[in-house]
Amino acid sequence: MRKAFVFFLLLAQASFAQQQADVIIYGGTSAAITAAVQVKQMGKSVIVVSPDTHLGGLSSGGLGFTDTGDKSVIGGLAREFYHRVYLHYQTPAAWKWQKQSEYGNKGQGTPAMDGTERTMWIFEPHVAEKVFEDFVKEHNVTVLRNEWLDREKGVVKKNGAIVSFTTLSGKTFKGKMFIDATYEGDLMAAAGVKYHVGREANSVYGEEFNGVQTGVFHHRHHFAMKISPYKVPGDPKSGLLPLISDKDPGIKGEGDSRIQAYCFRMCLSNNPDNRVPFPKPEGYDPARYELLLRVFNSGWRETFDKYDPIPNRKTDTNNHGPVSTDYIGMNYDYPEASYERRREIIKDHEQYQKGLLYFMANDPRMPADVQEKMKQWGLPKDEFMDNGGWPHQLYIREARRMIGQEVMTEHETLSKKAVKQPVGMGSYTLDAHHAQRYVTPDGYVQNEGDIGVHAKIPYKISYGAIIPKKEECRNLLVPVCVSSSHIAFGSIRMEPVFMILGQSAATAAVQAIDSKKAVQDIDYNKLQAQLLKDKQRLSKP
Template identity: 70%
Template sequence: MISRFYLTCLIFLIFSCSFKDSEKVNPNTYTADVIIYGGTSAAIIAAVQVKKMGKSVFVVSPEKHLGGLSSGGLGYTDTGDKSVIGGLARDFYGRVYSHYQQDSAWKWQDREEYGNKGQGTPAIDGDARTMWIFEPHVAEQIFEDYVSEFKIEVFRDEWLDRDSGVSKENGEIVKIRTLSGKLFEGKVFIDATYEGDLMASSGVSYHIGRESNEVYGEKWNGVQVGVYQHRHYFKDSISAYNTPGDPSSGLVAEVSDAPPGNNGTGDTRLQAYNYRMCLSRHPENRMPFEKPPGYDPARYELLVRVYEAGWDETFDKFDPIPNLKTDTNNHGPFSTDYIGKNYTYPEASYEERKALLEEHTNYQKGLMYFLQNDQRVPTKVREKMAQWGLAKDEFTDNGNWPHQIYVREARRMIGDYVMTEHEVLGDREVPKPIGMGSYSLDSHNVQRFVTPGGYVQNEGDIGVHPKNPYSISYGTLIPKKSECKNLLVPVCVSSSHTAFGSIRMEPVFMILGQSAAAAAVLAINSASAVQDLDYTELKEVLSNEKQVLDLAGRLQ
C-alpha cells in the first residue's frame, strides 16, 4: 500500500514533470523585456541601449546582415551638422575612426592617398576621433561587434507574419509571430524597419506618399512640378517619344503617361529608390559589370539623349571611400534612381517586394553595363567606366551587390506628434526633444512625366536647408495611445513627407533608436504606457548618454 503522503508526493512530481515538459513543448517561444523588429542601424543601437540599462532584448531581423543602409553601401555619410550627433551614434563613428587608424585597414590604398573629403564635414575628424566615411564591411563588422560585446541575441532571416502575427491585448502588443513559427513575447516592442511592417500590423495609423500642403500648412510637400533645387532634372528640351516629336511613336522607355498632378496636392507616390553601389577602381579588386537578365539597351535611350544634349556629369556622385572605392549614388536627370517604380513597395507582400527589388537590381545593373559597353555612350565616359567595377571584397555572399536597397521612404506613422517642415526649418518650437537632425528637406524625384509640349521632365526633387539643426520630439516615436501603448517607432517616425526628407539620415536613425530604447526601458520600469512616460526622467537618461537634445548641447 502506498501511503497518502507518498501518493501526494508522486502526483506532485508527475505534475511538476508535466509542467516542465510543457515548457519544452513549445521551444519556439522567446520572451524578453524588449523585442526589436528589424536589423537596421537603429535596431542594433536600440538593442545596445536596452542592454546598457539592464534589460533583456531580442533583435528579430528579417535581414541576415545587420546595419541596413549603414552597412549596405551608404558609406559616404549624410552627416549634416556633426555637432548634433551624440550618444551611441557618435560611438559608432568613433569606432570607424579607430578601425582606420590601423595600418591593416588600408589594403588597396595608402592612407595618405585617400585624402579627407566628406559630406558636410571632413571624412576623418582627428580632433573628435570620428570618421564619417567608410567601407560597407567595416560598418557591418562594427554592428557585429556591438552584438558580441553586449551579448545581444539576434534572430536572423525572421519575417513578421504581417497578416496575423501580431497579438494585442488591452491596447498592447503581447507577442509577435514570424513566418517560421517563432513567437516573441515582450513588454515593449520597437519597430526599427525601413518599411514599418510591425507598426502597420499593429493597427497604428500611417501615411504613404506626399500629403497636400493643406494638411499641415506646408510649402514643400505635395507635387512640385517646375521646382528644381538640385541638378536632377532635364535642362534641355528632350522629346518624350520614341521618334522625337512624334506622339504616335509611343513614349520612350522609363517615362510615365500619367499626369503629374497639380502643385501642392497630395498623392501616394514615393521618392525613388536605388542601390548605393560600392565600386572599386583597383585592378585586383574590381568585378566587371555583367549583362543582367532581360537586358534591353532601349530602356536607357533617355540617357543617350541627355549625353547628346551635352550633359557631362556621369561621375559626380562616385563619392570616394577608403581603399579606392566609392559610395555611388544617383546623379542627373537619368541615373541609378529607378523613378516611379516603387509606389507599391510599402504595402506589397514579401514576394511582391522581392520582385520589385529584382526589377530595381536589373535596371541598375543594366545601366552600369550600358555605360561601360554601349557605343552610343561617349567614348570618354566608356573609357573611364572601364576603370570601375563592383568591389570584390564587399557583399561577397551577394555577388558583390548591396544587400539593402535604399528605402528612402515607405510608411510614416501618424503618431502622438507629427514633425513637419515648420519644426525642421525652425519656425516652431519642438516639445520633449529626444535627439536632433540637421539635414536639408531632401526628396529625390518622385515621377518622370510628359510636359504639355511633349518633352520629358522629372518631378519631386527638393532640397531646402534649415537655418540651424533642429530638435526631434519624443512624440514622433510613439503611436496614439488609443492605437497601441507599448510600441516605439524610431525609423518610420511620425512626420510629414517633407520633414521625413531631413530626418531619414542614418545617424539620425541611430540617435532615435537609442532614445526609443531608453524610453522602452523607462516605460517598463514605471509600468506605464510609452505615451505616459515621465519626460524629465527620459531627458536625464539621454543627457547622461551624451545624446544631443537641443542647440545648447551641441558637441565639438
C-alpha cells in the same frame, strides 16, 4: 520512459518556438542595433528579430558617404559608431588597396576623418557591418535573423498593447515593450497604428514643399535640356520611351500616393586587383536606357559627380542627373506590398541598375570619353562577398510614416516651430528625390519631386513623433518610420538620426517598463536626464 522523453521534447520545442524578453525589436537596421545595445546597457533583456541576415541596413549596405549635416548634434551610440569606424582606419591593416596618405579625406562639410573629434564619417560597407556585429557580440544581444513578421495574423494585442508577435517560421516573441525599427513599418502597421504613405497636400500641415512639386528643381537631377520622350523623337504616335509616365503629374501642392525613388547605394572600385567588370544582368534590354543616351548626346557630362570617395579606392555611388540610378516611379506599391511582391521590386531595381552600368560600360553608342572612364570601374571583390559585390539593402528612402502623438513637419525641421520634448536632433537638408517622370505640356520629358531645402540650424525631434497615439498602442515605439510629413521625413531619414532615435526609443521603453506605464505616460524629465547621461545631444553644443 518514452512518454517522458516525448513530453520534454515537446516542451523544448515549445520554448524554442516562443521566446520572451523585456523588449522585442523588429528589424535589423542601424536603429535596431543601437536600440538593442541601449536596452542591454540599462539592464533589461532584449531580442532582435531581424528579417535581414546582414545587420546595419543602409549604414552597412553601401551608404558609406554619410549624410550627416551638422555633426555636432550627433551623440550617444551613434557617435560611438563613428568613433569605432575612426579607430579602424587608424590601423595600417585597414588600408589594403590605398595608402592612407593618398586618401583625399573628403567628407560632407568636414573632413571624412576628424582627428579632433576622433570620428570618421566615410567608410567601407564591411567596416560598418563589423562595428554593428561587434556591438551585438560585446553586449551579448540575442539576434534572430531571416525572421519575417506574419503581417496578416502574427500580432496579438490585448487592452491596447502588443502581447506578442509571430514570424512566418512559427516563432513567437513575447515582450513588455516593442520597437519597430524597420524601414517599412510592418510591425507598426500590423499592430493597427495609423500611418501615411505618399505626399500630403501642402494644405494638410500648412507647408510649402510637400505634395506635387512640378517646376521646382533644387538639385541637378532634372532635365535642363529639351529631350523628346517619344521612341521616334518628336512623334507622339511612336509611343513613349521606357520609364516615362503617360499620367498627368497633378496640380502643384496637391497630395498624392507617389513616393520618392529608391536605388541601391553602390560601392564601386577602380583598383584593377579588387574589381570585377559590370555583369550583364538577366533580361538586359538596352532600349531601357535610350533616354540616358539622349541625355549624353545633348552634351551632359556629370556622370561621375556622385562617385563619392570612400577608403581603399572605392565609392559610395548615388543617383545624379536626369537619368541615373534612381528607378523613378517603379516603387509606388512597395510600402504595402506582400513580401513576394517586394522581392520582385527589389530584383527589378537590381536589374535596372546593373543594366545601367553595363550599358554605359559596353554599349557602342555611348560617348567614348564617358565609356573609357566607366570601364575603369567595377564591383568590388571584397564587399558584399556573398552577393557578388552587390549591396544587400535597397535604399528605402521612404515607405510608411506613422501618424503619431505628434507630427514633425516642415515647420519644426526649419525651426519655425519649437519642439518641447526632444529625444534627438537632425540637421540635414530637407531632401526628397524625384517621384515621377512625365511629359510636359510642350512635349518634352521632365522629372518631378526633387526637393532640397536647407535647414539653417539643427532642429529637435519630438518624443511624440516616435510613439503612436495612446488609443492605438501603449507599448510600441517607432524610431525609423517616425511620425512626420513627407518633406520633414526628407531630413529626418538619415542614418545617424535613425541610430539616435533607436537609442532614445530604447531608453523610453525601459523607463516605461520600470514605471509600469504606457510609453505615452512616462516622465519626460526622467527620460531627458537619462538621454543626457548617455551623451545624447538634445541641443546644439
